[in-house]
Amino acid sequence: MAEQAGKNSLWRTFHDKFVVEERFMEPAARKALYRTAVVLIGVGALLFIATLVGVLQSNTGPWGPDESIRDWLLSLRSETLTAVMIFLAVIFGPVALPIIVLVVTVVWGFVAKHAWRPIVLAAAMLTGVVTSQIILAIVQRSRPPVELMLFGADHTYSFPSGHVLGACDFLLVTTFLVFSRRKNPRSAVFGFVGAGIGVVLAALSRLYLGYHWLSDAMASVSLSLLILGAVIALDTWRTARIPGERITGELSKADAPGD
Template identity: 30%
Template structure:
C-alpha cells in the first residue's frame, strides 16, 4: 500500500516542484530588488558601500584588465546582444526544428529590456562621476545595470535551452559555467569601467535571476521548453 501510494504521488510532487521553486525565487528576488532600490535611493544599506567599491575598482586598474573589461562590456551592449540573440534564435530553430526555443529566448529578452527601462525610469539613480569612467560617458540612469541584466538573461536562457538538448554531463557543466562566468564578468566590468555602482550590478543580477525564474515557470507550465534533441538513427 505504501509503495503504491509513493508511486502515485511522486509524479505529482515533481509536477509542482518547478512552479513552487520558481515562485519562491520570484518572491525572494522581488523583495531583494525592492530592498536594493530603496538602498540606492536613500544611499544606505548596501549602497552605502558603493563609493568604497568604486574606489577599490579604480585602484586595481591595469592595461590588461581594462582591455578585458572593455571586451566584456562590449558583449553586453544592446546592439551586440540583439545580433547575438538573432543568431542564437536561428541556431536554436535549426537545432530543435521547432519555434519553441527561439520564442522563449525572444520573450525573455523582450521582458528583460522592458524591466531595464521601467526600473531605471522608476528609481532614477545617477551614475558615478565622469572622472571614474573609462570610455564614452553615459548619461542614462544607473539602477539597474542594463548590461548586467540583459546579458545575464541572454546567456542564462541560451544555456538553459542548450542544456535541455544535451545528454553529456561535462557538456552541461561547461555550458552553465560559461554562462555564469560571462554574466559575472560583464557585471564586474561595469563597476571597473566606472559606469555603475556595485549595487546597480547586484540589482541587475537579482532582477535577471528573478525574471529567468518567471520565464522558466511559464515555460514549464505551458510545456514550452524544447524536448531534448535525439540523434537521427544511422541508416
C-alpha cells in the same frame, strides 16, 4: 499537382515549427522545476526590493558597499585589464549583444524542430529590455562621476544596469532552455557555472570601467532571477507532462512512454 504538394509541404513545415514541444518527466522532477521557479522569483523580488529601497533612501547616490567596491576596483586598474574589460563591455553592450541574440534565435528557430524555445528566449530578452527602461525612467539614478569612466562619457541613468541585465537574461535563460532537455544533470551544472562566470564578468566590466555602482548590478541580477523563474514556470507549464497526462503537441506524440 507537384506544385500543390510543394505548397502543402511548406505549409506543413511552417505549421509543425510552431507546434509547442511537450516532454514527459517524473512528477517529482516537474514539482522540482516549479519549486525552483518560485524560489528564483521570490529571491529575485526580495533582492530587488531591498536594493531599490536602499538606493532610494540614499537619494539615488552611493549605497552600502558601492563606494568601497568602486575604490577597490580603481586600485586594480591597468592597461591590460582595462582592454579586457572594454572587450567584455562591447560584447555585452547594446550593439553586439542584440546582434548575438538575434543570430542565436533565428538560427535556433530554423534548426530546431520546434520554435518554442527560441521564441521564449526572445520574449525573455525583450521583457528585460522593457523592464529596465521603465525602472531607469522612474528611479533616475545618476551614474558614478564621469571622470572615472574609461570608455567615453555616459550621462544616462544607471539603475539598473542594462548591460548586466541583458547578459544575465541571455546567459541564464539560454542555459535553462538548452540544458533542461538534457538527461545528464552534470551538464546542466557545468552550463550554469559557465553562465554564472559570464554574469560576474559582465558586472565586473561595468563596475571596473566606472559606469555603474555595485547596487546597479545587484538590481539587474535580481531582475534576471525573476525573469528566469518566470521562464521556468512558463516552460514547465506548457511543455512538461507526467505519465498519464494527455499530449496535445502532434510532433510530441512519439515521445510518449511506450511509443
